[in-house]
Amino acid sequence: MNFDLSWILLGLPLAFVLGWLASRMDWRQMRLESQRAPKAYFKGLNYLLNEQQDQAIDAFIEAMQNDPDTAELHFALGNLFRRRGEYLRAVRVHEHLLHRADLSDADRQRAQNGLAQDYLKAGLLDRAEEALHRLEATAYETDARLALLSIYERARDWPQAAAIVRKLQASGQGDFSQRLSHYQCEQAAALANQGELEPALALLTQATQTAPTAPRPWLDLARLQHHQGATDAAWNSLLALAEQAPQALPLALPLLQDIAQASGQEAPAIALLRQRYAQTPSLDLVLALVQLQADPQGQAGQRCQQQDGTCSQGWLLRHLEQEPSLAIAHQWLATQGEHAIPPTVLQALEHASRPLMRYRCAACGFEARQHFWHCPGCQSWDSYPARRVEEL
Incomplete structure (x- = not known):
């Protein structure tokens, strides 16, 4: 049987034409699809930049419908839902991502982190804790531990918080x-x-x-020892506080006065306060020296023998010469007697100086009459200086 070569000559152009038509149709379809998705995507970005979050969400949903396999659109939509406070919708987006079998490990960790953030913002701390634990040994491990630390501090679960800081x-x-x-x-x-x-x-x-250099353990230890009647041990703890964290000594002054009077350590206490006052004058130190009736003109540790108030006046005037202080001025005027200063003037000065005796958080500015180790406003640790507002 002879093969006719004319069929080959006729078939080659026909095959070429059919292949060209098929490629044109595929390219045209791909072009239409690529134009639809980016158009909705860029529309969403434009709305987002213009702070039009509702329209941005609609645009991203449209883009997801055109290309449901795009993970980045899911992440963008989940973040938008969380920013708007629609936490349950954000949770559904991130859970949908986690259920996808084709998701890469990096995107799966990212989705797990997004889910944990959704639960945190929604206040679902138990679910957030579970989600954060699943981020161990991932790129988000450190951030997850810090978030867990915040949860345990809010719940006052100190053993769990201690375990987290040890890991960190x-x-x-x-x-x-x-x-x-x-x-x-x-x-x-x-x-x-x-x-x-x-x-x-x-x-x-x-x-x-x-x-060892943290002031709170020494102060709390001295207070508990004093409560148990171990006055000498409490005194030694306060001496350790003065050595390890001298800047925090003003916080221990009421306790120091009690322990010094109970143990007969008034002279060493006065010497300690005078030494610290010479290094860093403060309102609390001068008031403690006044309470202990330390002689402002004598040697360190010497008590004033006069009982007419001249010791108090001496310390108060000495402080006013170094630093102007409305609170100390009020205290000095109070020693002059009611005949010298009208009571209404003293009351006005007391009212004006009372806010100056507060403590202020260096992180958020929250003011309080008592010193806090953990700020009730911003939850920062050690953000309260051991100095009054007037001295800052």
């Missing part, structure tokens, strides 16, 4: 020893309130070893 410190994320000492002090306070003084004492002793 072990991974080289910084020195958390002072934060850990705060947790130990918090646990000790809870035990002391329950009457378990010995375990509380052991925890405070451990806290002084965890962060």
Whole structure:
């Protein structure tokens, strides 16, 4: 049988034409699809830049319908829902991503992190905790641990918080020893309130070893020792506080006065306060010296022998010569007697100076009459200086 070559000559052009037509149809279809999705996507970006979040969400949903496999659109939509406060819709978006079998490991971790953020913003802390634990050994591990730390602090779960800071410190994320000492002090306070003084004492002793330069463990330890009647041990703890964290000594002054009077250590206490006052004058130090009736003209540790108020006036005037202070001026005028200064003037000065005796958070500016280790406003640790508002 002879093969006719004319069929080949006729078939080649026909095959070429058919292939060209098929390629044109595929290219045209791809072009239409690529034009639809980017158009909706860029429309959403434009709305987002113009702070039109409702329209941006509609545009991203349209883009997702045209290309449902695009993970980036899901992430953008989930973030938008969370920013708008629509946390349940954000949760559904991130859960949908996690259920996709074709998602890469990096995108799966990203979706898990987004889901944890959704739960945190929604206040569902138990679900957020579970989601954050699943981020261990991922690129989001450090951020997840910090978020867990915030949850445990809000819940006052100090053992869990201590476990997290140990992990952070072990991974080289910084020195958390002072934060850990705060947790130990918090646990000790809870035990002391329950009457378990010995375990509380052991925890405070451990806290002084965890962060030797932190003032709170020494102060809390001295207070508990004084409560137990161990006056000498309490005095030694205050001496350690003065040595390790001298800037925090003003916070211990009421306790120091009680311990000094109870143990007969008034002269060493006066010497200690005079030494610290010479280094850094402060309102609390001068008022403590007035209370202990220290002689402003005598040697360190010498008590004033006069009882007519001249010792108080001497210390107050000495402080006013170094630093102007409305609170100290009020105290000095109060020593002049009612015949010299009308009571209404003293009351006005007291009213004006009272806000100046507060403590202020250096992080958020929250003011309070008492000193806080943990700011109730911004939840920062050690953000309150041991100085009054007037001295800042």
